[in-house]
Amino acid sequence: MRSGILVGLVVSGLLLAGPAATVGSAQSSDVVTLTVSVENQDGDPVRNAELTATWGNGSTTESTASNGKAFVDVPSGADVTISTSHPEYIRNHPIVVQDASEREVTVPxxxxxQLSVVVADEGGRVADARVVLRKDGRVTSRMSTNGSGMVASGDIEQGEYTVSVAKPGYLRNSTTVQVGASTQSRVLIERGTVILTVAVRDPHFSPPRPVSNATVRIASIGQFQTLAGGETSVSVPVNTDLSVAVAKESYAEATTRVRVNESARRVNLSTSRTPTLRLEPDNQRIVAGERLGVDIVNEYGEPVEGATVLLDDDSAGTSGADGRVTLVVEEPGTHSLVATADGLRSDPVTIRAIPEDGETLTPSATPSDTSTGTASGSGSSTPGFTLFTAVLAVAGAIGALALRRGR
Known part of the structure; x- marks a missing residue:
């Protein structure tokens, strides 16, 4: 009986131990070990180098032994970044291990x-110049010179670097520098210009037509006019970003930003006429009751279909494909015509309709003027001219004629 119980306990223990061993094995398979070797430029091992390995949501730190090696445990399949720290040695860029597995990794x-760079032109040192350091084709650092035209790299790998210097308005300059423990370099740059051609076109037409006499404004440069071909050419500083705007009366303003490098540049700007509506009647003086033809055109003088014509704010008709409306002005007097379409409204045009029997003119009564001898109620509109003065004038004329014959 006791032996049976003992056997049962042993079997149960084995059953319990089996799954536990399996879980432990699965857990250990989620971690892999990277054997990391740190070597200097001569291939010698570097001891006491601190290695920091980072991945998605974790990190670990190890130090190299006297043989320059360290064992770093990381998650299996992770992308791991390994950076180094050492009093004498440095690495510009960390090592990246993709899809980590059991393997050896060398970190040179x-x-x-250190490198300090002074940037100058013909007038002296140049502030705010952009300095880029590259080693083996990779960018090590990007910096800008201070008010004294100088920039310092901080700690970097010793070796050969390409130093590139650029600033708006200046030609780029690149030079090779051998960086040692503490190196200084002076880089000269010079000013330069190139030709920027701005072409202005109206895309309403096919092909687009040039827009002449348009004003082209280039920020910090000036204002220029396009010629008959719709173009203007301007000398601008090299390596600059320019804001270019074009404007012309009755056209929409257009703007763009242009990057100018060290060769001639051409940029095309499109601008169209500002949308408008115009009403053109055949006549502005008509006989009441007669038909009046009206044309509705857009900003390009083209007929507008579907425009509504308002006569004294009342709808009087809609334009057809030819942009034309025929309406009748029934009432004599002064009337206003307006066209509307697609949210646009034309300027009003005044129409005068006269009665069929013509316009009646109401004469103005001339008040009597006793100072000139005008007879009251004479009806004459000429001040001072009466029947008596008329008789005197005739008598004077006869006398003059008789005198002339007597001679």
Whole structure:
């Protein structure tokens, strides 16, 4: 009986131990070990180099032994970034291990160095110049010169670098510098210009037509006019970003930004006429009750279909494909015509309709003027001219004629 119980306990223990061993094995398979070797530029191992390995949501730190190696445990399949820290050695860029698995990884390091760069032109040192350092084709750092035209790299690998300097208005200059423990370099740059051609076109037409006499404004440069071909050419500083705007009366303003490098540049700008509506009647003076033809045109003088014509704010008709409306002005007097379409409204046009029997003119009564001898109620509109003065004038004329014959 006791032996049976003992056997049962042993079997149960084995059953319980089996799953536990399986879980432990699965857990250990989620971690892999990277054997990391740190070497200097001569291939010698570097001891006491601190390695920091980082991945998605974790990190770990190890130090190299006297043989320059360290064992770093990381998640299996993770992308791991390994950076180094050492008093004498440095690495410009960390090592990246993709899809981590059990493997050996070598991390080359170099002696620490520093580089200071002075940028100058013909007038002296140049502030705010952009300085880019590259080693083996990779960008190590991007910096800008201070008010004294100088910039310092900080700690970088010793070795050969390409130093590129650029500033708006200046030609780029690149030079090769051998960086040691502490190196200084002076880079000269010079001003330069190129030709920027701005072409202005109206895309309403096919092909687009040039827009002449348009005003082209280039920020910090000036204002220019397009010629008959719709173009203007301007000398501008090299390596600059320019804001270009074009404007012309009755056209929409257009703007763009242009990057100018060290060769001639051409940029095309499109601008169209500002949308408008215009009403053109055949006559502005008509006989009441007669038919009046009206044309509705857009900003290009083209007929507008579907425009509504309002006569004294009342709808009087809609334009057809030819942009034309025929209406009748029944009432004599002064009337207003307006066209509307697609949210646009034309300027009003005044129409005068006269009665069929013509316009009646109401004469103005001339008040009597006793100072000139005008007879009251004479009806004459000429001041001072009466029947008596008329008789005197005739008598004077006869006398003059008789005198002339007597001679």
């Amino acid at each position: 390091v170099h002696h620490r160095g």
